[in-house]
Amino acid sequence: MQGDYRPKNAMPGLAPPGGAGEDWREMEKWVKDDQTGTAAGGGGKFRRTFRIWKEFRFEAAHRLTKVPEGHQCARLHGHSYLVRVHCAGTLDPELEWLVDYADISKVVRPVIARLDHHNLNDIIEGETTAENIAWWLLGELAGKLPHLDRVEVMETPGTGVSVSVSGD
Numbered sequence: 001m002q003g004d005y006r007p008k009n010a011m012p013g014l015a016p017p018g019g020a021g022e023d024w025r026e027m028e029k030w031v032k033d034d035q036t037g038t039a040a041g042g043g044g045k046f047r048r049t050f051r052i053w054k055e056f057r058f059e060a061a062h063r064l065t066k067v068p069e070g071h072q073c074a075r076l077h078g079h080s081y082l083v084r085v086h087c088a089g090t091l092d093p094e095l096e097w098l099v100d101y102a103d104i105s106k107v108v109r110p111v112i113a114r115l116d117h118h119n120l121n122d123i124i125e126g127e128t129t130a131e132n133i134a135w136w137l138l139g140e141l142a143g144k145l146p147h148l149d150r151v152e153v154m155e156t157p158g159t160g161v162s163v164s165v166s167g168d
C-alpha cells in the first residue's frame, strides 16, 4: 500500500517537477536530473531556495513581571541565550552562496552586544519572554541583513522559539 508522502514533497524549494503528489522515492531521480539541468522545468540550483543560519550567544539577566505570584520566572535570574539567525533566498550566480557568513556577523554582533551581560528588562519592551526577545531581534535586523528569513532564540538547550519575517 502506498502511503501519503505529500508532506515530504511539500518542502519549500524542493517541489517535485511532477507536483506535490509525486512519490517521494522519486526524489533522488529528480534532484539528480535537476543538478544536470535535465529535470522537467529545469533551473537547477540557481532557482532553488537555500536557507543558511549562523549562531550567536549572549548571557543576560531578566525577570517576568506578569506571571503568577511564586512563578520561578518572576525572580531575577539569568540565561545563556543562543540565537540563530536564518537567511533564505537564491544563490549569488557568481559567488554561488547566499550571503557571506562574515557579513551576517557584521550586522548581528553589534545588536547582540546590546543585550549581552545586561538586564533585558531594561532593553526589551514588554515581557522579556523568548518570544519577545526574538521579535525584538527581528525588528533590529530587518532592513539591515539581506535575505533575513527568521530568528530563533533558545533560552535553554531544550526550549526555543522562532519568528519569521514572512509571518509563517
Ligand SMILES: [Zn+2]
Pocket: 062, 073, 077, 078, 079, 155
Ligand atoms: Zn528566564
